[in-house]
Amino acid sequence: xANAREVLLxxxxxxxxxQVTKALQAVSASKVQKAMQAMYRTxxxxxxxxxxxxxxxxxxxxxxxxxxxxxxxxxxNTLVVLISGDRGLAGAYNAxxxxxxxxxxxxxxxxxxYITIGRKGRDMMLRRRQEIVAxxxxxxxxxxxxxxxxxxxxxxxxxLTEKVDEVYLVYTDFFNMVKQVPxxxxxxxxxxxxxxxxxxxxxxxxxxxxxxxxxxxGQEEILDEIxxxxxxxxxxQAVMESLASExxxxxxxxxxxTENATELSGALQLEYNxxxxxxxxxxxxxxxxxxxxLAQS
Amino acid sequence: xxxxxxxxxxxxLIYEGDADTVVLxxxxxxxxxxxxxxxxxxxxxxxxxxxxxxxxxxxxxxxGGVVEVQPDIVTVLADRAENVREIDISRAxxxxxxxxxxxxxxxxxxxxxxxxxxxxxxxxRLRLDAVRRYxxxxxxxxxxxxxxxxx
Numbered sequence: 381x382a383n384a385r386e387v388l389l390x391x392x393x394x395x396x397x398x399q400v401t402k403a404l405q406a407v408s409a410s411k412v413q414k415a416m417q418a419m420y421r422t423x424x425x426x427x428x429x430x431x432x433x434x435x436x437x438x439x440x441x442x443x444x445x446x447x448x449x450x451x452x453x454x455x456x457n458t459l460v461v462l463i464s465g466d467r468g469l470a471g472a473y474n475a476x477x478x479x480x481x482x483x484x485x486x487x488x489x490x491x492x493x494y495i496t497i498g499r500k501g502r503d504m505m506l507r508r509r510q511e512i513v514a515x516x517x518x519x520x521x522x523x524x525x526x527x528x529x530x531x532x533x534x535x536x537x538x539x540l541t542e543k544v545d546e547v548y549l550v551y552t553d554f555f556n557m558v559k560q561v562p563x564x565x566x567x568x569x570x571x572x573x574x575x576x577x578x579x580x581x582x583x584x585x586x587x588x589x590x591x592x593x594x595x596x597x598g599q600e601e602i603l604d605e606i607x608x609x610x611x612x613x614x615x616x617q618a619v620m621e622s623l624a625s626e627x628x629x630x631x632x633x634x635x636x637x638t639e640n641a642t643e644l645s646g647a648l649q650l651e652y653n654x655x656x657x658x659x660x661x662x663x664x665x666x667x668x669x670x671x672x673x674l675a676q677s
Numbered sequence: 678x679x680x681x682x683x684x685x686x687x688x689x690l691i692y693e694g695d696a697d698t699v700v701l702x703x704x705x706x707x708x709x710x711x712x713x714x715x716x717x718x719x720x721x722x723x724x725x726x727x728x729x730x731x732x733x734x735x736x737x738x739x740x741g742g743v744v745e746v747q748p749d750i751v752t753v754l755a756d757r758a759e760n761v762r763e764i765d766i767s768r769a770x771x772x773x774x775x776x777x778x779x780x781x782x783x784x785x786x787x788x789x790x791x792x793x794x795x796x797x798x799x800x801x802r803l804r805l806d807a808v809r810r811y812x813x814x815x816x817x818x819x820x821x822x823x824x825x826x827x828x
Contacts, residue, residue: 424690596719
């Protein structure tokens with residue numbers, strides 16, 4: 381059995397750990413609330429913007445509409461924007477999204493390059509010898525669209541200059557406090573989705589298959605403005621979702637850590653009591669033995 | 678058959694509901710949208726979006742943005758938007774004065790601060806204009822609290 385004093389020291393350190401994790405849990409709890417609110421505030425706009433983009437992409441003759449809609453015949457290079465956290469102690473949050481991205485793009489048909497957001501993702505990808513073309517870290521705690529729009533613009537730029545032939549976005553989708561799911565979304569070229577088939581349906585009944593959108597002022601001006609901006613907006617929303625996910629994951633991880641520490645300190649306390657009791661019993665036996673010896677002499 | 682109308686600004690959902698007509702401040706002038714309109718995509722000017730449904734009218738100020746029209750839905754993606762009923766007149770007034778005073782001091786006209794203030798001035802003028810024109814038309818929108826009408 382361990383020495384009582386050693387056990388006492390361990391109890392102390394475990395209790396210290398519990399205190400730290402509990403504080404971190406409280407901080408994360410308030411951060412996750414704020415991040416969630418911010419995320420829900422911007423979600424409607426981002427969702428609608430995405431719908432508009434899929435509608436545009438679903439138009440007949442879309443291939444000639446705008447360079448960002450054109451699917452390249454051969455995919456020679458792929459770009460992946462990976463969103464992770466700057467800090468650890470968030471359970472499996474960072475590891476999950478990195479494992480996910482490697483599973484998706486580990487042995488992809490074309491060479492894959494990465495833009496990473498968040499220090500943890502960058503470090504893990506570097507350790508696995510992946511090619512990183514740009515990295516962004518130390519985003520503000522509550523990013524505005526302007527803080528991340530450069531990232532989206534960069535992705536658009538890489539695509540337009542034909543350095544890459546497709547762009548994917550990998551982030552952690554926030555469902556609720558205990559469920560966050562790594563997700564991949566194809567950003568460019570914009571993909572046709574069945575959901576966006578309404579334009580054609582309408583044309584078929586009203587105007588024949590050729591007609592699509594009416595543009596005010598002109599098609600080129602409006603598409604040039606909308607498509608890059610709405611694409612950058614998707615990156616922004618993904619950052620917001622990931623941020624909420626990170627805080628939620630950290631909060632849950634810290635809650636578990638606090639519970640484990642409390643449990644451990646309970647077990648150690650029991651061990652300490654036993655050790656203490658054993659010492660006392662030993663001393664009593666010594667005294668009794670000594671007294672007995674004296675009485676006999 | 679009504680058309681669905683959704684107005685979102687960058688930071689929230691402003692309005693969601695049915696409409697008989699939606700009037701939009703298009704970049705080349707006002708546009709009225711009726712149900713079954715052909716698909717249309719347009720940028721928006723500073724101005725007022727009016728949503729009319731069963732004799733009631735709601736007005737929203739928008740500071741630029743984009744609108745997508747589908748036969749059964751109008752989606753307004755505004756850079757900033759507000760329901761005219763929610764506009765705080767004293768704040769808008771104060772913002773206008775602040776912007777006007779700043780612009781009179783004559784900072785370099787191409788600086789960021791100048792452009793920001795100019796945009797702020799246009800927004801607050803738009804708000805005050807909208808309040809004057811679309812509030813206090815009694816009767817048509819009986820659900821407006823009278824406190825607001827006193828302003």
